[in-house]
Amino acid sequence: MGNIGAMKNNRFEYWLTLEENPEYLEIMTKVEDFIETPGDFDVHVDIIFSQEMYYKLEGRMKEVEWSSVRNFWNNDLHHEKLNAARL
Numbered sequence: 833m834g835n836i837g838a839m840k841n842n843r844f845e846y847w848l849t850l851e852e853n854p855e856y857l858e859i860m861t862k863v864e865d866f867i868e869t870p871g872d873f874d875v876h877v878d879i880i881f882s883q884e885m886y887y888k889l890e891g892r893m894k895e896v897e898w899s900s901v902r903n904f905w906n907n908d909l910h911h912e913k914l915n916a917a918r919l
Contacts, residue, residue: 837888874913876909876911876912878911880914881910883910
């Protein structure tokens with residue numbers, strides 16, 4: 833059964849413990865561990881979304897007269913890490 837009680841679609845946000853199926857708890861624990869400790873899957877944003885891609889986005893934003901996010905991109909976002917497994 834899917835998670836129908838929450839607004840998010842995160843299937844791993846809640847889970848049940850099934851006494852008759854201990855493998856289920858083992859799998860869910862491994863999924864949680866992987867999300868919390870991604871190891872090599874924890875990559876910088878600019879590996880996934882390149883500077884060239886940003887410039888293209890920025891150009892389109894200018895076309896529709898949206899405010900610039902260049903400072904946020906340069907000073908914060910592209911230095912951040914993302915867990916690629918979450919994408």
